[in-house]
Amino acid sequence: MSAQFEFGLNSFGDVxxxxxxxxxxxxxxRLLIEEAQLAESVGLDVFSVGEHYKDKSVDSATPVVLAAAAQATSTIGLGTSVTVLSTQDPVRLYQEFATVDALSNGRTQLVLGRASAVESFxxxxxxxxxxxxxxxxxxxxxxxxMYEDRVTWSGKHRASLDAVRLHPRMPDGGIPAWIGIGGSPDSVIRAARNGLPLMMAIIGGRAERFAGHAELYLRALSSFGYPEMPIAQHSLGLIADTDDAAKSAHWEYWEPVVTQISKERGFYPPTAERYAEEVDTGALYVGSPETVARKIAAIARANHLSRFDLKYDITxxxxxxxxxxxxxFGxxxxxxxxELLEEDAEPWRETGRPVVEIVKGGKAVHV
Structure with a gap:
């Protein structure tokens, strides 16, 4: 499993x-492009940019940012932290990401979501x-x-299509597209029903509580006749040389952001005590490299993950x-x-059974 476990960076374009x-x-x-280059240079697998329409965020034109990153990099995957599909035109979205995929020579992917922040509506x-x-x-x-050569379609929220063939073309079968969820079982089932990989956004509380969602997804995939597909986790964090340095730096900038969000959404403001609990046992991945690595390895086992994305920027x-x-991180x-996951895999190697089955480019492969 260790050789195939992937690591991504997620940005929301925070200033x-x-x-x-x-x-x-x-x-x-421009800093986002530099950080995409840095992510590639330190061996990370994916660099993703979100989609927001608020003060202090610069990720409102994600395909443009990714197109620039495509020209500045050569190997790293380029994706979206989430694309708010509900307020996008699917035709335009297809054309934009077909273009980015062409510019990146096939390195583009998407996470499609309904939106937790609703400014775009x-x-x-x-x-x-x-x-x-x-x-x-x-x-x-x-x-x-993505899947059909010519599309005839009608719906409620946009004009009908009659045998439309879009250009530039995506590769046959489209590009990798994940369904992003924030905790709804209905969203888990939707991902499985459509045969799409699952990206779980876990930004607070014990991340292990999503193990049931992962297991539901795997059961649903099987019931819909699909092979196992990747499950990923998106969480917030910061890594520094020591635990104390990481927590001090992260709290200084995390606290005012979450305080403002708490006012907007009506939940309790953060406290130092709650923050320490999130770092120790919750969904904040903050600390030294060893501390964060052990926490990621543990949640990878619990939540059946084959990828972990770190949301690394804060306003x-x-x-x-x-x-x-x-x-x-890289x-x-x-x-x-x-290395930690490799240790888990050793007993399986002795039996000769496959360690894990994941999907690459829409095809299941044994590792």
Missing amino acids: ATDGGREMTDAESV PLFGYDIAQYEELFEEKLDLFLRL HLPRDVRERSIRL EQVAPRVR
């Missing part, structure tokens, strides 16, 4: 600081009351566009702290996690 100065939006966009004129209906209809159309987190975290955490 950074540099020497105490808030970077401009333009500088923050009023911005683009959609009714939040149609949250579920929009996603279902647009997912159906997008998958048909105003200094660029040098971001850089150090990326370096440590150079020390990833190989250490693989």
